[in-house]
Amino acid sequence: MNSPSSAxxxxxxxxxxxxxxxxxRGEIARRVIRTLKTLGIPSVAVYSDADAAAPHVHEADQAVRIGPAAASASYLDIDAVMRAVEVIGARAVHPGYGFLSENVAFARACRAAGVAFIGPGERALDVMADKIRAKEHVADHGVPTVPGFSAAGMSYAEIARAADDAGYPLLIKPSAGGGGKGMQxxxxxxxxxxxxxxxRRVARAAFGDDTLLxxxxxxxxxHIEVQVLADAHGTVIHLGERECTLQRxxxxxxxxxxxxxxDSRTRERLGAAACAxxxxxxxxxxxxxxxxxxxxxxxxxxFIEMNTRLQVEHPVTELVTGVDLVEQQLRIAAGLPLELTQEGIRLDGHAIEARVYAESPERGFLPATGDVVRWGAPRRARADSAIExxxxxxxxxxxxIAKVIAWGEDRPSALAHLDDALAETVVLGVDTNIAFLRSLLAEPAVQAAEVDTGFIDRLPPFTAPEPRMQVLAQVVAVAPPVEPFGAPVGAGRLGASALWAAGSGWRAGGPPQEREFSVLLDDGTVRTVAVPGADASRAADAGFELxxxxxGVWVxxxxxxxxxxxxxxxxxxxxxLAARERATAASAPELMxxxxxxxxxxxxxxxxxxxxxxxxxxxxAMKMExxxxAPHGGIVRLEIAVGEQVSRDQVIAHVLADDDAVIANREEEPR
Incomplete structure (x- = not known):
């Protein structure tokens, strides 16, 4: 019998x-799990009640519930996460980005439990978590910083005097935060x-700290950022820069x-400053x-700040360098020295990433919710998604809810590939910003890379393209309109035969007549479409997904x-008629x-x-305020209070004109 080999x-x-x-959770949890599987390392997912059926849960080797839907009671609850670590017997924790990824107390809890925190040490987390302290710290190490001041401990009068001295315009930033939250x-x-x-209000709610910079x-x-890698043996390298200027x-x-x-000279200087x-x-x-x-x-x-974690946009660096950044995180956490060298890093081609949000660009980019009835990833590009x-x-x-990332030999080809990939990406059942992203990529200034961080905010309100009449005809053929009480057109008419009830447009002695229907579009407008009397459902366009x-119908x-x-x-x-009345009447008193x-x-x-x-x-909603x-002047009647959960289009207040307010007050008086 052979003895086992030493290997x-x-x-x-x-x-x-x-x-x-x-x-x-979401796409970053799936991204980390993917590399763990490639390396043969067992993975453990955590989930809230809202995520019990989420993709990252069934893709991991094991999964543990950590609390209810609210992030504060689940993904942000250090004790809940650490209980999951103990139950599973995990040897390491990957925090992803957001949530607890830059929380020094969480890193400290992992160390106390003898568990590897796949991230930086507590000193780095502590220094870089505070924008004010981080700025002062890196300035002492030769990194250029923007002139400004900390408002910590200052009265309003003192802040106003310091602001006058610094000169307007100014940018107010929560010292403890990131992701643009609270910036004014x-x-x-x-x-x-x-x-x-x-x-201050946003900073307190989002970060528990209202200190301002x-x-x-x-x-x-x-907005330019530099990706760095550092091991426990004193090696620090950079993997080039990313352009993140297109922001909203x-x-x-x-x-x-x-x-x-x-250029190459500036890249070298940026990299040196980032490594320092x-x-x-x-x-x-x-x-x-x-x-x-x-x-x-x-x-x-x-210098703006240092994000002590993996970034949402890390895939573009991976595509141009060929480096799996999650694998490097894992190797460094295991104590291995970097095998990569600064001289060995080469940038090959160009990569562009678009963030797909569940939001309604036509409604001012308000967050959207709902069930995803159909998800389809592009075939010729990378898609990191949170959904299925x-x-x-x-x-x-x-x-x-997803990121679509394309690579090309140069920037123009990468832009074209990304547009093609977004056109292929299918999300039905919930509003997304995909049409807006494609419109943005087509902007001449974007094509020419002549943009700044305020470019998107200066664009005119977004209007989605209307579907072709052929599409509308196909929609009504597949899903005929129904009467307000729910019966299909022609159904339940006393004395009518099945032929009359079918509403097919059939007539004796001639070809079927066209029928006219109306369709309500995404933006609330109504379009009339003529549908052939024959069975139009047979003429389905192969390019449609219905x-x-x-x-209604998602297409x-x-x-x-x-x-x-x-x-x-x-x-x-x-x-x-309702639209005509709204156009000629004063704005409604209901505030929804x-x-x-x-x-x-x-x-x-x-x-x-x-x-x-x-x-x-x-x-x-969705981490944004x-x-x-008020649509007009008047007297406010509130229907809600702080802390209440509201649904879309729920009446939250009335703004009554003076006469209406008097009538309302009389109606409320006891009789």
Whole structure:
């Protein structure tokens, strides 16, 4: 009998590291699990009640429930995650990004439990978690920074004087935060007070710390970041830069590598500054150092912050360098020295990533929720997704549901490949920004790489392309309109034969007549379409993807998704009359929630008099705040309170004209 070979009994670094618990959800949890599987390391998923059926749960080797849907009671609950670590016997924790990934208390809890935290040490987390401290720290190590000041411990009068001294415009940033949350641009002293209040409220809610940093706003800036890797043996290298300038409200939308405006000399200087920032805190693992680059002087850059974790946009770096960043994180956490060298890093071609959000660009990019009835990934590009067919999008978490990443030999080809990939990406059942992304990529300034961080915010309101008439005809053929009480057209008519009830357009002695139907489009407009009297369902276009449901038809065609509702003549007439009345009448007194979410602030008292445009309520959904303002002047009657959950289009307040308010008060008086 042969004895086992020494190779088969050898304990490898992967054996020592696993099982690895992934303390996250969505596409980043699936991304980490994918590399763990490739390396043969057992993976453990955690999930909230909202994610019990999520893809990352069934893709992991094991899964543990950690709490209810609210992130504060599940993915942000250190004790809950650590209990899962103990139950499973995990040897390491990968935090992904967001949630607890940059939480020093979580890293400390892992160390106390004897579990490897796949991320930097506590010193790096502590220093870089505070923007003010981080800025002062890296400045002492030769990294250029933006002029500004900390508002910690300062009174409003002191902040106002310091702001005057620094000069407007200023950017207010929560010191403890990231992802653009709470950032406010202040262009004059008159706007300072309200901006400070908003920034502090968001900072407290999102990060538990309302300390603020005010710094000089660099006009027309570009956002450039550098990917670094550092091991426990003193080696720090960079993997080039990423261009993240295309943002909306400080939230990145399109990212690419390398940047079109960074030459080799500037790349070398950026990389050196990023490595110096990482080395200054004895960094360990993968991290990103972010810089602002002056629009008119791309060779001039300033440190913004260091993200002590993997970034959402890491795939573009992977595609141009050929390096699996998650694998490098795992190897470094296992104590291995970097096998990569700075001289060996080469940038091959160009990669561009688009973030797919569950949101409605036509409604001002408000978050969207619902069931995904159909998901289809592009065939010739990388897609990191949080969803699959049957997934449910709730208001509990970030609205990003997927990332589509394309590579090309140069930037123009990468842009073209990304557009093709987005056209192939199918999401039916919930609104997304895919049509907007394709429109954005087609902008001449984007094609020419002549953009700054405010470019998207300056674009006109987005209007989705209308589907072709052939598509509308196919929709009504597949899902005929129904009467308001739910019976199909022609059904249940007393004395009518089945032929009459069919509504096919058949007639004696001649060809079937065309029938006219109306269809409600995504933007609320109504279109009339003529449908052939013959069985039009046989003429289905092979390029269509149709899913009919109780609330209409979802269709993917021409690279765009639409939600269409076939209408009867009566329904179409009612909608047209209502639209005409709205166009000629004053705005309605009802103030409705634009999306589902939680009421985080009520800015006026019940019965208060307000002017048009006054902020009435602020609703938080998918980690973003959305103010709801008065459509006209009047007296406010509140229907909600702080802390309440509201649904989309729920009436949250009334803004009554003076006469209406008097009548309402009389009706409320006891008789």
């Amino acid at each position: 088969s009994s050898e304990v490898t670094w992967t054996d020592r590291l696993g099982p690895v618990l992934v303390a996250n 641009v202040v262009r004059s002293a008159a706007d300072l007070s309200e901006a400070l209040e908003t920034a 005010l710094e000089r706003l660099i006009e027309a800036p570009r 409200r400080h939230q990145k939308v399109i990212e690419e590598a390398p940047s079109d405006v960074v 920032a990482a080395a200054s805190v004895d960094y360990l693992g993968a991290g990103t150092v972010e810089f602002l680059v002056a629009g008119d002087r791309p060779d001039e850059f300033f 067919s049957g997934s449910t999008i709730t208001a509990d978490y970030d609205p990003m 899913v009919a449901g109780e609330d 993917h065609v021409d690279g765009t998704a639409h939600h269409l509702v076939p209408l009867t003549r009566r329904q179409a007439m009612e909608r047209r 929630a634009p999306m589902p979410g939680a009421v985080v602030a009520v800015h006026v008292d019940d019965g208060a008099a307000v002017d048009a445009g006054a902020r009435i309520v602020t609703i938080e 959305h103010p709801v303002t």
